[in-house]
Amino acid sequence: MSSPGVGFDVAEDSAALDLPGVVSAAAALELFHAAALVHDDIMDKSDTRRGRPAAHRRFETLHRESGWTNDATAFGGSAGLLLGDLLLGWSDELFDEGLRALADPAAAAAGRKEFNRMRAEVTVGQYLDIVEENAWRIHPESELLPRAHRVIVYKSAKYSVEAPLAIGAALGGGTSEQSAALREFGLPLGVAYQLRDDLLGVFGDPAVTGKPAGDDLREGKRTVLIALARPLLPGNARSLLDELLGDPELDAQQVEVLQNVLRESGAIDRVERIIAHNVGRAKTAIVDAPLSASSRTQLLQLADTVIRRTA
Amino acid sequence: MSSPGVGFDVAEDSAALDLPGVVSAAAALELFHAAALVHDDIMDKSDTRRGRPAAHRRFETLHRESGWTNDATAFGGSAGLLLGDLLLGWSDELFDEGLRALADPAAAAAGRKEFNRMRAEVTVGQYLDIVEENAWRIHPESELLPRAHRVIVYKSAKYSVEAPLAIGAALGGGTSEQSAALREFGLPLGVAYQLRDDLLGVFGDPAVTGKPAGDDLREGKRTVLIALARPLLPGNARSLLDELLGDPELDAQQVEVLQNVLRESGAIDRVERIIAHNVGRAKTAIVDAPLSASSRTQLLQLADTVIRRTA
Numbered sequence: 001m002s003s004p005g006v007g008f009d010v011a012e013d014s015a016a017l018d019l020p021g022v023v024s025a026a027a028a029l030e031l032f033h034a035a036a037l038v039h040d041d042i043m044d045k046s047d048t049r050r051g052r053p054a055a056h057r058r059f060e061t062l063h064r065e066s067g068w069t070n071d072a073t074a075f076g077g078s079a080g081l082l083l084g085d086l087l088l089g090w091s092d093e094l095f096d097e098g099l100r101a102l103a104d105p106a107a108a109a110a111g112r113k114e115f116n117r118m119r120a121e122v123t124v125g126q127y128l129d130i131v132e133e134n135a136w137r138i139h140p141e142s143e144l145l146p147r148a149h150r151v152i153v154y155k156s157a158k159y160s161v162e163a164p165l166a167i168g169a170a171l172g173g174g175t176s177e178q179s180a181a182l183r184e185f186g187l188p189l190g191v192a193y194q195l196r197d198d199l200l201g202v203f204g205d206p207a208v209t210g211k212p213a214g215d216d217l218r219e220g221k222r223t224v225l226i227a228l229a230r231p232l233l234p235g236n237a238r239s240l241l242d243e244l245l246g247d248p249e250l251d252a253q254q255v256e257v258l259q260n261v262l263r264e265s266g267a268i269d270r271v272e273r274i275i276a277h278n279v280g281r282a283k284t285a286i287v288d289a290p291l292s293a294s295s296r297t298q299l300l301q302l303a304d305t306v307i308r309r310t311a
Numbered sequence: 312m313s314s315p316g317v318g319f320d321v322a323e324d325s326a327a328l329d330l331p332g333v334v335s336a337a338a339a340l341e342l343f344h345a346a347a348l349v350h351d352d353i354m355d356k357s358d359t360r361r362g363r364p365a366a367h368r369r370f371e372t373l374h375r376e377s378g379w380t381n382d383a384t385a386f387g388g389s390a391g392l393l394l395g396d397l398l399l400g401w402s403d404e405l406f407d408e409g410l411r412a413l414a415d416p417a418a419a420a421a422g423r424k425e426f427n428r429m430r431a432e433v434t435v436g437q438y439l440d441i442v443e444e445n446a447w448r449i450h451p452e453s454e455l456l457p458r459a460h461r462v463i464v465y466k467s468a469k470y471s472v473e474a475p476l477a478i479g480a481a482l483g484g485g486t487s488e489q490s491a492a493l494r495e496f497g498l499p500l501g502v503a504y505q506l507r508d509d510l511l512g513v514f515g516d517p518a519v520t521g522k523p524a525g526d527d528l529r530e531g532k533r534t535v536l537i538a539l540a541r542p543l544l545p546g547n548a549r550s551l552l553d554e555l556l557g558d559p560e561l562d563a564q565q566v567e568v569l570q571n572v573l574r575e576s577g578a579i580d581r582v583e584r585i586i587a588h589n590v591g592r593a594k595t596a597i598v599d600a601p602l603s604a605s606s607r608t609q610l611l612q613l614a615d616t617v618i619r620r621t622a
Contacts, residue, residue: 039392039393039396042389042392043388043389043392043393063445066446066449067449068445068446068448068449069445069446069447069448069557070444070445070531070557075441075445077354078353078354078441079438079441081350081353081354081392082350082354082434082437082438082441084396085350085395085396085399085434086431086434086435088396088399088400089399089427089430089431089434090431092403092427093427096423112407116400116403116404119400120397120400120401123393123396123397123400124397126393127390127393130386130389130390130393133381134374134379134380134381134386135377135379135380136380137379137380138377138378138379220381246380246381
């Protein structure tokens with residue numbers, strides 16, 4: 001779970017924007033994202049986030065360094081859970097603050113509706129994600145790819161790109177045509193974004209991603225990459241993949257073995273083609289859309305960032 | 312963590328109330344409480360809630376019965392965490408729905424402010440609670456009682472009684488005098504309520520409380536009861552208490568030993584006196600308050616329920 005984090009140049013369009021309201025709402029999305037990451041890192045038992053200790057590990061360290069009794073790991077998990085809850089509440093308060101600063105009550109109501117939908121959908125997407133990690137073996141091979149795709153639609157594509165654009169459109173008082181165009185742009189771009197993230201989760205440089213190499217392999221994420229690779233693999237390589245994927249104790253050599261198995265499967269090329277296809281769809285969606293020239297330029301820049309990004 | 316759950320007879324005053332709005336807001340508090348309980352049971356590793364399996368245990372069972380791979384317990388904890396997050400979001404949406412049904416925007420704004428405060432304070436209270444469970448040994452004996460008291464003020468007294476009354480007063484367009492009186496009633500009553508809960512957590516009948524006997528002892532809760540008992544105990548009994556309290560593997564016989572140690576300390580009488588004192592303070596706070604006769608009667612009934620309750 002991550003976010004594009006592209007800085008838009010809002011100055012140009014700021015005359016048309018209710019700026020304080022939009023800035024608070026955007027900051028609220030960041031706080032919501034922080035909450036989701038804190039909870040995500042607990043579920044994934046991740047040690048690091050953005051190159052620093054994950055929140056629950058910091059609480060664990062606080063426990064150890066304070067000479068407290070009982071289990072430091074359990075305390076870290078509980079404290080992280082509560083921190084996430086606190087951040088969820090604060091994101092909600094800050095979003096309301098943004099809505100109150102808007103001049104148009106209809107825009108505020110529409111923005112809140114999109115925010116609420118995003119909040120529920122990403123949570124359900126996260127649930128689908130952990131279900132796949134645990135349940136994939138009982139499903140027929142032919143279902144694994146559509147199931148992996150459904151996960152990224154909810155946990156990532158809608159959440160990371162489509163919903164923020166829809167929220168922004170609502171807050172800015174966008175027309176239904178503008179909102180529809182932004183969704184048609186956002187969903188495929190969000191899919192492309194997550195597919196790139198999945199490749200980075202397996203092959204990314206830890207110095208750039210801020211996560212240990214092979215973290216997604218240890219977590220056993222049943223990504224589109226994995227769903228594409230499995231049927232392409234000879235039986236022994238597939239057994240090896242199934243055996244190692246999701247083992248939290250994978251060492252550097254085993255990570256490298258898995259990287260090679262996936263590389264040799266030819267699945268990376270397929271993922272790259274799906275990324276390119278989705279970015280193309282996204283760009284096409286806004287060619288004739290009723291958007292300002294500067295908005296279109298920024299959206300196209302965002303699309304290119306998704307193709308190129310290395311972290 | 313629990314709630315008084317006393318059904319008020321709203322019919323009598325309904326003419327003065329914006330009923331659909333208040334009912335939605337009250338239901339939102341119930342949903343928020345459900346979220347807090349789901350997360351609480353994960354942190355406390357509780358097996359049961361209200362006499363049925365805790366939410367995370369149900370997900371654990373789903374995993375086991377579905378023939379999935381990986382760790383059923385880890386899946387249960389993650390799914391419970393996400394369920395709690397979903398419920399937090401829904402409680403927020405439902406509260407907004409209630410606010411929108413109110414005729415008075417100032418009342419809606421005041422109610423939202425109280426709700427937000429409650430949400431943050433109970434989360435911080437829960438954090439203080441787990442800190443005490445882990446950190447109590449490094450604090451001097453003289454600080455343990457005030458620290459235990461601070462925990463119940465935030466995690467329980469404000470949350471379970473004071474805040475719901477303050478929210479209700481705000482939504483009903485109450486005057487600042489009415490709101491102040493309800494707070495002066497609610498805080499000590501909430502303290503009394505939690506002290507009764509602490510006694511039930513140690514001595515309660517599982518058939519009535521819906522929780523296994525001695526659950527609070529296995530969790531190692533550093534309650535006011537424990538803080539009062541420790542200095543009253545002879546050295547060997549105190550060492551026994553410190554050794555056993557918080558051991559998740561306590562068997563029935565060890566629970567009984569701890570119950571006897573606490574009974575013989577004389578601390579129960581002190582807790583009962585503090586309960587009576589706080590209930591008295593609560594009742595006094597509304598004697599001359601500018602409240603309707605029927606409201607006063609219902610509040611006094613609530614106070615009596617807190618004294619008497621066995622679950």
